[in-house]
Each structure stands twice: as C-alpha cells, then as structure tokens.
Amino acid sequence: MKKVFLITFLVILIDQISKFYVKTNFYLGEDVEVFSWFKIAFVENPGMAYGMEFGGVTGKIILTVLRIFLIAGIIYYINMYAKKISNSYFIIPVGLILAGAIGNVIDCIAYGAIFDKGTTWNDMFQGWAGYPGIAKADFTGYSGWLTGCVVDMLYFPLFELDWPSWIPIIGGQHYKFFQPVFNIADTAISIGGFALFIFRNKAFITDSGERIKF
Structure with missing residues (x-):
C-alpha cells in the first residue's frame, strides 16, 4: 500500500505543479508551441475528463461529490x-x-x-464563461468550494485533414487529431486503466499465486 501511495503522491505533485504554473502564468486560451505536434494550451474544463461537460453549477457540484465518493471506493478496493x-x-x-x-x-x-479568476457559469447565456487576464492564487476565490474548474494544458494536434465530400455526415468537414486538451491527471488515469487491462492476467495474481476473481 505504501508503494501505491508513493506513486500517487508523486503524480499528484507533478500534476498540481503543472496546473498552478499554467494557471498563474498563462492567459485563458493562450498556447505555446513546444513542437509542431505538441502545444501547451491553457483551457479550463468545468466537467469531466478530456473537455466533456456535465450540466451547470448544480451538475458541477454533483459531479465533484460523485468524484469524492469514487475516490473513496478506489482507496477501499x-x-x-x-x-x-x-x-x-x-x-x-x-x-x-x-x-x-x-x-x-x-x-x-x-x-x-x-x-x-476562473471559468464560471453565466445564467444569462446558460453557459460557462471565461475571464480576462492572468489568475492569482490569493485565496479571494472566483466561485467557492466544490465549483472550481479543472486546468488542462496538454494538446497534441498530431495531424489534420479534410474529410472527402462523398463521406456521409462528416464529408467536407475539417478534422484534427487529437483535439481534446487534457492534463497529467487525465494521462495518469488513461495509462493506468490501459495498463491494468493489458496486463490483467498478471496484475490480479496474489503473492501466493492465486488469481483474483471478480
């Protein structure tokens, strides 16, 4: 269990340092090209991973609470x-x-x-609104507890193309891969989940050689 928490602590530390740096040094929407296929692009996500959203402020609070319960369940197992x-x-x-x-x-x-400063819900337009300038971590708060937005910054526009016009529905549209902007935490979940699936025949073997059944 100590090894799990050591890995967890190190990844969280890297994740939070990267988020704090971007949040306090970048304008919302600003991007810096590292390579032609990789950019640091600051966006804020009020919802789930990889830019997906879930409702307004109420949905945001519900999602945060659900995440807390999910983490408690993960720790338990x-x-x-x-x-x-x-x-x-x-x-x-x-x-x-x-x-x-x-x-x-x-x-x-x-x-x-x-x-x-941070992305907040706008009742008039029924949507999430950005902000001007660069945020400061001065604890004045822009929305209060449980309603903060996730900071994303990793953007990999590996390639782009225009779909041929003869393809139904998407024909003629411009397509870019990979479009979602994400962060270290999203990456950790994706890699961890993928590795657990790929190595499931080796991962769920006890020290005594018994296979864990679900």
Missing part, C-alpha cells in the same frame, strides 16, 4: 487488494488511476476558492 498483491503490474496502474482521480478532484474542490 486498493487497500483490500494491496494486502494480497504486490506485483508492479497491479501497484503502478492503480497508483496512477488513484493519482489521476485525486488530481482532478483537487481542482474541483479547491481551485474556485484558491484563485481570484
């Missing part, structure tokens, strides 16, 4: 299985998944109270 399993195929992926879940929920819980 990790603690239960970590007593029996110590192989790296299990320890590393679950540590990454837990780190990613906690990393994003920190934004949701605290960022609305820590920073003076």
Whole structure:
C-alpha cells in the first residue's frame, strides 16, 4: 500500500505543479508551441475528463461529490487488494488511476476558492464563461468550494485533414487529431486503466499465486 501511495503522491505533485504554473502564468486560451505536434494550451474544463461537460453549477457540484465518493471506493478496493498483491503490474496502474482521480478532484474542490479568476457559469447565456487576464492564487476565490474548474494544458494536434465530400455526415468537414486538451491527471488515469487491462492476467495474481476473481 505504501508503494501505491508513493506513486500517487508523486503524480499528484507533478500534476498540481503543472496546473498552478499554467494557471498563474498563462492567459485563458493562450498556447505555446513546444513542437509542431505538441502545444501547451491553457483551457479550463468545468466537467469531466478530456473537455466533456456535465450540466451547470448544480451538475458541477454533483459531479465533484460523485468524484469524492469514487475516490473513496478506489482507496477501499486498493487497500483490500494491496494486502494480497504486490506485483508492479497491479501497484503502478492503480497508483496512477488513484493519482489521476485525486488530481482532478483537487481542482474541483479547491481551485474556485484558491484563485481570484476562473471559468464560471453565466445564467444569462446558460453557459460557462471565461475571464480576462492572468489568475492569482490569493485565496479571494472566483466561485467557492466544490465549483472550481479543472486546468488542462496538454494538446497534441498530431495531424489534420479534410474529410472527402462523398463521406456521409462528416464529408467536407475539417478534422484534427487529437483535439481534446487534457492534463497529467487525465494521462495518469488513461495509462493506468490501459495498463491494468493489458496486463490483467498478471496484475490480479496474489503473492501466493492465486488469481483474483471478480
């Protein structure tokens, strides 16, 4: 269990440092090209991973609370299985998944109270509105607890193309891959989940050689 929490702590630390740096040094919507296929692009996500959204302020609070319960469940199961399993195929992926879940929920819980500026819900337009200038972590708060937006910054426009006009529905449209902007926490969840699936035949083997059945 200590190894899981060590991995979790290190990933959360990297995730939060990167988010704080971008949030306090970039204008919302600003991007810096690192390579032609990779940019640091600052956006804020009021909803789920990879830019998906879920309702207004009420939906935001519900989603944050659900995330907290999900993390509690993840910790419970990790603690239960970590007593029996110590192989790296299990320890590393679950540590990454837990780190990613906690990393994003920190934004949701605290960022609305820590920073003076952030993306907020606009009742008039029934949508999320951005802000001018660069945010400061002065604890004046822009929306309060449980309503902060997740900071995303990793953008990989690997390639783009125009779909041939003869293709139904999407014909003639411009397509760019990969369009969503994400963060370290999202990456940790994706890698952890993928690794756990790929190595499932090795991950869920106890130290005594017994296979865990679900």
